[in-house]
Amino acid sequence: MQVLLLKEPRDEESGPDPYIQELASHGHKATLIPVLSFKFVSLNTLSDKLFQPEKHGGLIFTSPRAVEAVKMCLEAEERREEWNSSVKEKWNSKSIYVVGRATAALVRNLGLNPLGEDTGTADVLSRLIIEREDRNIPPLFFPCGSIKREVLPTALRENGVSLETLTVYQTAEHPDLEKNLKNYFTEQGAPASIAFFSPSGVKFSLEVVRRLSGEQLPQIKFAAIGPTTQDAMIAEGLCVSCTAEQPTAEHLAAAIATSLH
Secondary structure: OEEEEEOOOOOHHHOOOHHHHHHHHOOOEEEEOOOEEEEEOOHHHHHHHHOOHHHOOEEEEOOHHHHHHHHHHOOOHHHHHHHHHHHHHHHHOOEEEEOOHHHHHHHHHOOOOEEOOOOOOHHHHHHHHHHHOOOOOOOEEEEEEOOOOOHHHHHHHHOOOOEEEEEEEEEEEOOOHHHHHHHHHHHHOOOOEEEEOOHHHHHHHHHHHHHHHHHHHHHOEEEEOOHHHHHHHHHOOOOEEEEOOOOOHHHHHHHHHHHOO
16 A cells, blocks of 8 residues: 655665665555755854863754764864764763664764663653763753754753753755645555654645545544654644554554554
């Protein structure tokens, strides 16, 4: 059956997209349509902070995009050399917290050792941080996007863990979203299942999806990558057929396959 995934494709260099592969193994044909576009900001400030690890108690990454911003700060050869020779080891002597496997893999590529990749949500990660961290360490540094939920900062603040956030990318609607969705529905018709990957993805694409699905909307099985996205879908009045147990390709594909049986 046809499955529509409203997410960005994986970088070309990291091979075929795992979501397409996993769904294919269940006998479903998946198509990716990117919903969001990202613009990096404040990279000079980010760079300054990355090269002063002594001023922070550790790092927090909750999205692949934030790690990408760090990678951009290390593109200059002398920066990269300084990072590899001394700076990354200073960070590795502290805690580097992440949500999800995709983010953890990118963090490892920077030479850092991530903690918490199986937490799956910012809520669960915040509990891990509160359990592990001493209250009198310097602030944890959290590079994040312009549309971040306040769950993590609020939980840490309420528990006396100090945090410094910096917005390093802005999220907007993908410029070709509506055109790509129209083309898909014209060529393939309404899919058997549609998966959403973020609350902002729901915000930017749901209206177009509703319009294009028309009378077939009730037949479509709507899937969510996790509880936060599920909540956003329910808030918009969508009937959510399934939610991945963990935000991975395997878990989402299994959930969709079960809902389509």
